[in-house]
Amino acid sequence: MLAIAYAPERQETPTRHTPHTASDGLVKRPFEGLDGGAVRVVNAKDHVFREGDPASHVYIVEAGHLCIYRVLPDGRRQVMDFAYPGDIVGLGAIEAHGTNAQATERTRVRCFTLGDLREKAHDNGAFCMALYSAMSQELVAARELVVTVGHRTATEKVASFLLALSRRNARRGTSPNELVLPMTRSDIADFLGLTIETVSRTFTKFRHDGVIDLEQCVLVTIRDPRKLADLAGGTASGKWNA
Amino acid sequence: MLAIAYAPERQETPTRHTPHTASDGLVKRPFEGLDGGAVRVVNAKDHVFREGDPASHVYIVEAGHLCIYRVLPDGRRQVMDFAYPGDIVGLGAIEAHGTNAQATERTRVRCFTLGDLREKAHDNGAFCMALYSAMSQELVAARELVVTVGHRTATEKVASFLLALSRRNARRGTSPNELVLPMTRSDIADFLGLTIETVSRTFTKFRHDGVIDLEQCVLVTIRDPRKLADLAGGTASGKWNA
DNA sequence: CGAAGGTTTGACATTAGTCAACTCCGGTGG
DNA sequence: CCACCGGAGTTGACTAATGTCAAACCTTCG
Numbered sequence: 026m027l028a029i030a031y032a033p034e035r036q037e038t039p040t041r042h043t044p045h046t047a048s049d050g051l052v053k054r055p056f057e058g059l060d061g062g063a064v065r066v067v068n069a070k071d072h073v074f075r076e077g078d079p080a081s082h083v084y085i086v087e088a089g090h091l092c093i094y095r096v097l098p099d100g101r102r103q104v105m106d107f108a109y110p111g112d113i114v115g116l117g118a119i120e121a122h123g124t125n126a127q128a129t130e131r132t133r134v135r136c137f138t139l140g141d142l143r144e145k146a147h148d149n150g151a152f153c154m155a156l157y158s159a160m161s162q163e164l165v166a167a168r169e170l171v172v173t174v175g176h177r178t179a180t181e182k183v184a185s186f187l188l189a190l191s192r193r194n195a196r197r198g199t200s201p202n203e204l205v206l207p208m209t210r211s212d213i214a215d216f217l218g219l220t221i222e223t224v225s226r227t228f229t230k231f232r233h234d235g236v237i238d239l240e241q242c243v244l245v246t247i248r249d250p251r252k253l254a255d256l257a258g259g260t261a262s263g264k265w266n267a
Numbered sequence: 268m269l270a271i272a273y274a275p276e277r278q279e280t281p282t283r284h285t286p287h288t289a290s291d292g293l294v295k296r297p298f299e300g301l302d303g304g305a306v307r308v309v310n311a312k313d314h315v316f317r318e319g320d321p322a323s324h325v326y327i328v329e330a331g332h333l334c335i336y337r338v339l340p341d342g343r344r345q346v347m348d349f350a351y352p353g354d355i356v357g358l359g360a361i362e363a364h365g366t367n368a369q370a371t372e373r374t375r376v377r378c379f380t381l382g383d384l385r386e387k388a389h390d391n392g393a394f395c396m397a398l399y400s401a402m403s404q405e406l407v408a409a410r411e412l413v414v415t416v417g418h419r420t421a422t423e424k425v426a427s428f429l430l431a432l433s434r435r436n437a438r439r440g441t442s443p444n445e446l447v448l449p450m451t452r453s454d455i456a457d458f459l460g461l462t463i464e465t466v467s468r469t470f471t472k473f474r475h476d477g478v479i480d481l482e483q484c485v486l487v488t489i490r491d492p493r494k495l496a497d498l499a500g501g502t503a504s505g506k507w508n509a
Numbered sequence: 510c511g512a513a514g515g516t517t518t519g520a521c522a523t524t525a526g527t528c529a530a531c532t533c534c535g536g537t538g539g
Numbered sequence: 540c541c542a543c544c545g546g547a548g549t550t551g552a553c554t555a556a557t558g559t560c561a562a563a564c565c566t567t568c569g
Contacts, residue, residue: 095410095414097414097418098500099500101418102418103410103413103414103417103418105410105413117402117403117406117407118403119399119400119403123407123410124410157361158361160359160402160403160406161359161360161361161402163406164359164402164405164406164409165359165365167406167409167410167413168337168345168347168365168366168409170413170417171345171347171409171412171413171416172337172339172345174413174416174417174460175345175412175416175417175459175460176339176343176344176345176460217417218416218417218418258340258341
């Protein structure tokens, strides 16, 4: 059965109003409950799957990182997500994949056929729930990304991106203020709906303002998390704030 | 069981590359297989549920339209979707709703508790598949919206919005060239990540260019579908085209 | 050492946002 | 019945943010 149980069932109260506080993109959590499966290693820039490929498997990242993206007919690219170790990718495709999954570096994934999944789901309610939850998280992440690319300034976009990475680190027990960026500026730009120049300039601005340190383009140290949060929040952009 | 079966299971071929052609936003299809449930009528501007409400029900729109949106702490608003009759809303929330669902006009919905859903899913594989498919469509729609707000110009955004409505009409058997907009300019602007002024100007431009007719701000007639598609596609924006 | 790819920086162009005025329409009440 | 009012939409002038183009700079890798 599809595990959508457990939420309390009461009538909606049409009164209260609880706007969400700034949730981060990249909200996904490690996917638990799947083991076995075939290991596959993909080199940097190789694809685990591409748009249009039959959706035969889902994958769990074991080491390395994947860049999940779509390309438009004219070549523009939108990065949808970055998959970290523990993340499950490929869920939600019905017949064919609607995205590409490219390794940003040499990456190891574990592959599970949809048959595996179905079988496991058949006799394991908790696993079902985990699957449902994973899809929900994808949806939440996608919606968060919509908000980011649609309604935030370049400063806010980059700041909230860094904060999201920081929170992900925190959840995984690594230092929240030492970020290693496993993706290129181009990936970041295409994720946030900016150009690489704007991303680069924004990083530089943050560095000059003492918010971050930057080494070798890839190692970010957050010096002033408080200020970074301000920059991400929207009150700091100069427009928008009441 | 969770119905994620039926896709052919073969090894990925890492060679082929099939970029998607312009898929539209608002891809969702009427949800089949649920009947019964309590009827609820909400007046224009009233909410079916709000951010933070416990996720107790899902809803199927029977008449009228809903505007699904999120608000940021500082008041900015991102419209995520417009729900039409036959659409299911509220799926994907785990504990609490992450979005608001507001009626753009007097609207009738049918309410189902998650218990209803679970029960039905328990002994009906096809229904399970429908649920999974509905969530996948939400995800696809959210991703399409990311592409639209992230990488398209104002012209492209409005054009693809109109095209999406047109296709939706076509799928539902109504005229693809006679669109009734059940939402305000403000809703459209917050959907596309634009201001109402820009939306208005773009409509005006389309009208002057003979692409559409516009009556009473609410009735759009597509006069030149071909050109509208061009405008939406990206090749017509003046930048981006190789 | 040289080439290639990624990154940074600068000067400039352009898009879309901002602010403000005006119009249009529907509803309400004298 | 008509005048007024308010909300939504339109239009215009101006501004600011971000994209564009071009060049220089680093690293890495052969």
